[in-house]
Amino acid sequence: MKLTLKIWRQKNRGEKGNFVSYTMNDVNPEMSMLECLDVLNETLIEKGEEPVAFEHDCREGICGSCGFMINGVAHGPERATTVCQLTMRHFKDGEELVIEPWRAAAFPQIKDLVVDRRAFDRIIASGGYVSVSTGNAPDGNTHLIGKDTSDRAMDAAACIGCGACVAACPNASAALFTGAKITHLGILPQGKPEQDRRARGMVAQMNTEPFGSCTNIGECTGACPKEIPLEVISAMNRDYLVGSWKKRDDDVRVVRPMTEWSTGSKLKIDPNATS
């Protein structure tokens, strides 16, 4: 099948980007979107041109590395599907696909379709964990957890941190991501002791990063490849409200967002180099 890919090309954060159209004449309908880009990149390399930079890792929809906008929809037109799992048969022959990276102040551009999502890492580091003593693994079923509770925790834990929620949100809000992490740990007994502090810490870091606010419109959950429900955002709001009410002191600290990269390595590598 024939496709025209209109892809956002940008050398690095400092330079201006623009769309470049590439016509592909023999796209295999069974290829995934990323494999389609692989084929395009091979032809670009053969021609001596710069290949399109995009993130990917597992290619089975569970790692959260890949993701970009296709025709204005995060991860493309198929619901609950990452771009690595999106097969080309879902597009019409001769269609033009506009491919551009996630756009958010909190996700600064790195190159082409690659953005810096360390803001998510900082949110996780501010409370997305349980503090447990190390040692032997506890026996199974020492904690009694109801099936419905474990199902809800699992649904929230399915978040792969790809950033599609931020990309799809008109306000570039990270509420669905942060809510998923807070819900996943907050409703399980292992996460209960730190529930209040976790909510305050993660919400504080989310609000320190340049994300927008949630307006409860639900674009995030529509774009989410794991279909995380909007319910997690209300769980975050509730835990934050309760935590803010019950807190005894301002013990929560946040980390200033950083968008630079270390060049302290002895290897002379310029992180902004394009090739």
Place this chain on the structure above:
Amino acid sequence: MSTAAVTPHENRAPNFWQSTNGKKVVMAVTGAIMFLFIIGHVAGNLQIFEGPAKLNAYGHFLHSIGELLWPVRIVLLLCVGLHITATVQLAMRNKAARPVGYSRKQAINSSYASRTMYWSGPIVLAFIIFHLLQFTAGYIHPGSQFIEGDVYHNVVAGFQVWWVSVWYIIAVSLLGFHLRHGLWSMFQSIGYNHPRHTPLLKKAAFVIALLITLGYISIPISVLAGFIK
């Protein structure tokens, strides 16, 4: 640039009002209070169908409880002020959160009402200012003389001017859109969402918004159609 560029620096955590979540809670609570006023106001207004004596007596009653009238007005003004302050601050933050926009963006999961809150809100505010100047203060009263205390006359004479009625109908319809999203969204903001109850809440928000809108616009339509003279 060196490793210093990626050394973590601690900042003070944003407090409740500084956090987006806290502002949304404030918006939910103030919105709920303003919703109570809207219910009371439509119920009071519909007395116009019971004739001039009834409506004027109701207007007189509201003014006779002077000690209560001003506290209520102050609470409502405070709610309007907080609701707008939070919205403006959040809207500016949200605009800054996406400095480079998409060349193409498709809405796949949100309602029209929810996406137009930034439009329906300010237009309704402009309408409320006009509305207060017309029917409470009597500064603007096109087509007739404003008579202090004769509510029935003021309403009927006011709505007989076609553009006043059209402006009223448009503004109240936008208020309906605003409520259709706001009425269930306030529960989400204060942390209530349930897979069984929230869909019901969304339906209820639609029905209540529709009833309120119809209740309000029945008055100018009745005046224009000549049912109320």
